[in-house]
């Protein structure tokens with residue numbers, strides 16, 4: 001061992017200590033509080049912050065982590081963490097990531113990570129097969145849904161305006177227009193902004209009573225835009241809107257897009273995992289017709305962050321958008337991932353996915369997702385059965401949006417405040433954590449059952465906590 005390197009003498013002791021921190025955290029994930037109750041300023045004073053010109057050694061640093069970091073982590077894997085669409089990571093996913101970090105592969109070309117490159121090919125093939133894509137399709141693992149949609153829309157732009165990657169959109173004659181439902185994720189607008197299309201050119205199509213894009217309105221808007229001299233080039237359909245879990249009528253939209261030469265991208269960041277189930281396959285009927293799909297393994301596939309996956313139906317389009325050489329696309333050529341996406345130096349996001357899927361088997365993950373959907377339906381039933389609670393969105397995937405409306409004396413503004421107060425008290429109790437959502441301009445409470453640990457008992461307890469707290473507002 002050289003003394004002038006950064007190697008450490010007691011590597012085995014340090015690794016064991018570090019692993020033990022993770023082990024204890026995971027073992028205690030179900031204990032309270034779900035969200036640590038500490039103000040940011042206070043925490044800022046607790047965590048070491050002076051620029052460290054002299055080190056304290058790894059063992060001391062691990063002690064620091066145990067004392068001043070672990071207690072202030074949100075217990076995302078807690079069975080009563082039902083917020084946003086951050087899912088509980090599976091332990092095998094976490095173990096896979098720990099191994100991955102230790103091996104530190106950089107799969108931008110084969111030699112920088114031979115096994116990692118091949119594993120990425122394999123994982124992309126798995127997702128292609130799950131979503132009904134064929135051999136001609138390709139894809140890449142990215143940081144999440146936002147980057148997935150950005151990547152897909154950049155390919156769509158290049159296909160519709162070949163040469164944009166080199167010439168930019170300086171000479172554009174007909175402004176490009178994107179279509180989404182008016183409850184889609186902000187990442188579509190972000191992609192349009194970054195790609196020079198501009199978020200003003202993202203048309204927000206109203207939704208129907210089931211929170212699905214109103215197809216007639218889409219048709220009308222496209223027609224209108226063509227008349228006005230715009231270039232309708234891309235529709236982004238939702239497979240699970242973040243708040244409502246709503247899935248658009250993909251089949252109908254896909255046929256319309258094919259007929260009108262419009263690129264169809266599916267944002268399946270949230271509910272992509274449901275493709276494993278019969279119910280999900282029905283909901284997402286026609287998804288294989290789309291030109292591109294993004295889905296988040298770090299959401300409903302229970303993979304630890306970060307892991308997003310973008311699939312392009314015609315792999316050649318992805319290559320032609322991002323190639324770093326002049327070589328013409330040849331389907332037989334092995335993939336160097338630096339020619340298939342935005343990043344060069346990149347982590348292997350495939351490794352933890354490969355490891356977790358291989359460890360559990362997808363049948364097992366399917367069972368969990370099915371149960372998540374049952375839990376959501378069961379919870380919605382409880383809400384509907386009570387005369388004080390109102391169900392705001394029909395359950396399609398795993399999200400349930402509801403509202404406490406004890407009597408008709410409160411106006412909307414007061415009711416909005418009540419929902420937030422209930423959520424705040426629940427959070428302070430440390431027993432469970434749910435987030436608010438805005439649905440049709442009203443604040444609602446949202447429970448997202450995309451957690452592999454949540455049981456029926458947890459569900460009943462969460463309902464009881466909410467009922468107990470809400471009594472104050474009768």
Ligand SMILES: *Cc1c(COP(=O)(O)O)cnc(C)c1O
Pocket residue numbers: 085143144145146147185187240241242267268269270296308
């Ligand atoms: C979470 C989410 C995104 C964004 O994905 P990130 O992984 O957070 O970047 C996009 N669309 C929907 C519907 C989502 O739920």
